Amino acid sequence: MERITLVIGNRNYSSWSLRAWLCLRKSGATFQEELLPLDTPEFAARIAELSPSRTVPVLWHGERCVWDSLAICEYINETFAANTLWPQDAGARAFGRSLVAEMHSGYGALRSAMPMNFRARQRRVPSTPALQADIARIIERWASARQRYGADGPWLLGRFSIADAFFAPVAVRFGGYGVALPAGPVADYVRHLRADEAMQEWERAAAAEHWVVEADEVGIDEPDLDEPGLESPAAE
């Protein structure tokens, strides 16, 4: 078996790394990690050797290099997961791929206003119409997925899929920045995702990190507010 190495950024901040790592962990493959701390001279020097895009994640499988999180997740699905990271049903697969494509190329307001930061708890950022529109759209997509596929299991498409990996960093953002979720299937989904063994493993490792990326430390701590924004009756 050729060596598999996933190059990732800081677990606390690197949302694209988390997506690829979750798929690889769920595939059951044995792999090594190389962590490059974001925003450091070490990152710049090493990533130039490892990734044509100079971003993380990047996957090395023997001599093969796969860069960009979505390409990596698709490669993992085909090569290490026997295509189990997408549903068998073509309609469900198309729905899931649409969710993932939208996440990969969109939700810019959410991504810039609420950087993934596991250490952010009860943080609040200014609300803008664009941010609220992204949040509402994601909640609506999650609700739609759970309505369609809830009978097949607790993940967005029933069984774990690349779609869950793609939205995992969003669930972390919603928790950290106090985004209220409607009680019921959406809140249940987020709770299931955050409690997942692989997510917990990543979160524990993130908590042990000491690096601080100032650009990703946004918002104001509001310790008096309830933590985190699950099951707000007001959002129902």
Ligand SMILES: N[C@@H](CCC(=O)N[C@@H](CS)C(=O)NCC(=O)O)C(=O)O
């Ligand atoms: N479209 C890329 C985005 C990757 C990306 O922006 N990664 C960030 C870390 S989460 C990065 O490497 N930033 C370092 C830099 O741009 O210098 C993907 O999906 O993998």
